[in-house]
Amino acid sequence: MRLFPFCDRPRLWGVAVSHYQVEGNDPCDWTDWEASGRTKGEPCGEAVESWARYEGDAALARQAGSNAFRFSVSWSRVEPRRGEFDLAALERYRRFVEELVRLGLEPAVTLFHYTHPRWFHAETPWTSPRSVDVFKRFASRVAEALAPHARLWTILNEPLVFILGGFLDGQIPPGISRGDEAGSALVNLLTAHREAAWAIRERQPSAAIGVAHNMMGFRPERAGWFLDRWISARARDLYNMGLIEAFTTGRWSFTLPPLTRFRGRVEGLENTLDVLGINYYSRLHLQCPGRERLLSDFRYRDVSGRGLTDNGWEIAPEELPSILSDAAQSGKPLVVTENGIADSQDKFRDAFLRDHFAAISSASIGRARVHGYFHWSLLDNYEWLDGFGPKFGLFSVDRMTMERHPRPSVETFRSLGEAFVSAEPAPA
Ligand code: BGC
16 A cells, blocks of 8 residues: 555655744744743754754755655744734745655645644634634645645644643643543544645645654553553553544543543544554553552653663663554554654664664564654754753754754664665555
């Protein structure tokens, strides 16, 4: 099976970035969040100036052996005031997409990667159906500008992470902690996905529409302890499988123990996905009841002795085959839309890449068919609540001069990419 009916590339091998994390100078809801002191370290500011340097970044991706480039469109740049579109910003993205095509990089466009225009939460919040109309209008404008060249679309990046962080945990904008609001925001977000999918298909009938779904490994802290096993299974149902159920059936019903129940239906959602994107980074070990949290504690642990990443995450490639086989239950072609490691010294990245590549290859022998891989990230970038601390880049960035420097593991990325792209196409 090929991702696009007319695509000459059996497999995609690329890098991923997101607008706010690299472009710089993009006032939006997240900028206000930083100003209110809710993030660590320096505010995003100029980020790594990709808005002015995108063409150079694309050239780096090409040099590193990519044949695809995942990026996102900033809603706040494109529609800084409600209903007023910045044509120059749309044109800037169009030129970038043309450059990607010229370089032989398949553009993979994301429409929502966490941030919103400043007017959004006050005027058309996700808890209101008005959010669907404005998102659809934004998606249509972007599709008009980019669809002729862009065939692979990720409408939402990590919708569940956004709902959990923004509407239950209150850690990211809009900073709400209410189960009922989380439920209605999820309905509207998924409805917005459906509307955007239709709008894109109208303009690009052979588009492949996807979502980037964050999936994690969940393990009982004590394998012999029933409650630890129980909470790990519930975490997998909720976090990994809930959204897959929504996209395959149009309905969902999952419980956030002990009391929050997400239940909903979006008519037609099940016909809107051509590709399932998976963002995979790590796994958590769960203990129930928790000592720090009432129901359960969860933490990263260095089980294999590989060491923890700079931001304390476990390196767990062995979890990836079962994640991919869970994802394969959707019946959709799979693309790894993000996978990467915070490793400023590049101590672990080489092994990380090789081990995850081996995991993808072994999963592909079974039911899961992986048609693409995007490494997070091309560049060191702005890491949301952690500021510029964690370094995820294949290329480091000197933020004084904004120069980009390859880390040694770029070579590993390139050679694995050659093997991946030239392998036999994954059969349907
Ligand atoms: C997000 C990225 C983020 C990465 C590493 C992913 O879940 O989509 O924006 O940079 O995790 O923290």
